[in-house]
Amino acid sequence: MSIKPARSDDRLLALKEMAAYLSINERTLLKLVSEGEVPGVKIGSQWRFRKAMIDAWLDDQMLGVVVEELASLSKKLSLVRDETWFVHALIERENIMPSAVGNGVAFLHTMYRHPEQVVKPFMVLGRSARGVEFDALDNKATHLFFVLGLKFHELYLPWLAKLSQMFGRAEATRALLEAPQAEAIFEVLRTVEKDMFPERKERSVAS
Numbered sequence: 060m061s062i063k064p065a066r067s068d069d070r071l072l073a074l075k076e077m078a079a080y081l082s083i084n085e086r087t088l089l090k091l092v093s094e095g096e097v098p099g100v101k102i103g104s105q106w107r108f109r110k111a112m113i114d115a116w117l118d119d120q121m122l123g124v125v126v127e128e129l130a131s132l133s134k135k136l137s138l139v140r141d142e143t144w145f146v147h148a149l150i151e152r153e154n155i156m157p158s159a160v161g162n163g164v165a166f167l168h169t170m171y172r173h174p175e176q177v178v179k180p181f182m183v184l185g186r187s188a189r190g191v192e193f194d195a196l197d198n199k200a201t202h203l204f205f206v207l208g209l210k211f212h213e214l215y216l217p218w219l220a221k222l223s224q225m226f227g228r229a230e231a232t233r234a235l236l237e238a239p240q241a242e243a244i245f246e247v248l249r250t251v252e253k254d255m256f257p258e259r260k261e262r263s264v265a266s
């Protein structure tokens with residue numbers, strides 16, 4: 060994954076300070092940095108950590124967790140044939156341009172269409188009440204993660220345009236976050252679609 064630009068807080072932290080920041084013990088951190096799992100530099104016999112680089116590394120780790128969970132769900136639902144391929148394809152797209160458009164919403168998709176890997180066109184939705192740092196355009200946390208599995212290029216822009224219109228409003232995003240279960244989420248999606256496109260025949264965006 061790509062390293063994001065350094066933030067304004069670019070302090071150098073010692074092992075003890077970094078362990079406290081990451082809420083892990085010093086022995087665990089020493090093992091991780093020695094094995095190259097955590098970015099750090101050894102000066103003499105002491106490890107030092109750039110806080111800005113650690114923050115960027117944490118963001119990338121969280122991105123990977125979100126993508127892996129959503130790809131796993133897609134595979135469990137038999138929507139994609141190869142979970143590993145889907146994870147890598149989604150992250151490849153994120154490294155070129157983040158999919159978080161702001162307003163707490165991200166629209167994840169692959170950079171290229173691979174009809175042999177997608178069983179049928181689909182959309183899955185993941186939610187995070189606390190929000191995830193996802194490099195959004197408005198620099199705010201992302202709460203809703205729409206994942207699109209599309210077979211053909213001609214479906215790409217229409218779906219993204221439609222979803223962007225539907226969830227460009229804070230009230231629509233809030234309604235999805237407050238929906239208590241799957242049926243309520245489905246109803247919010249149906250209602251938002253109907254309100255935004257009243258001239259079209261009613262149909263579910265999840266079909």
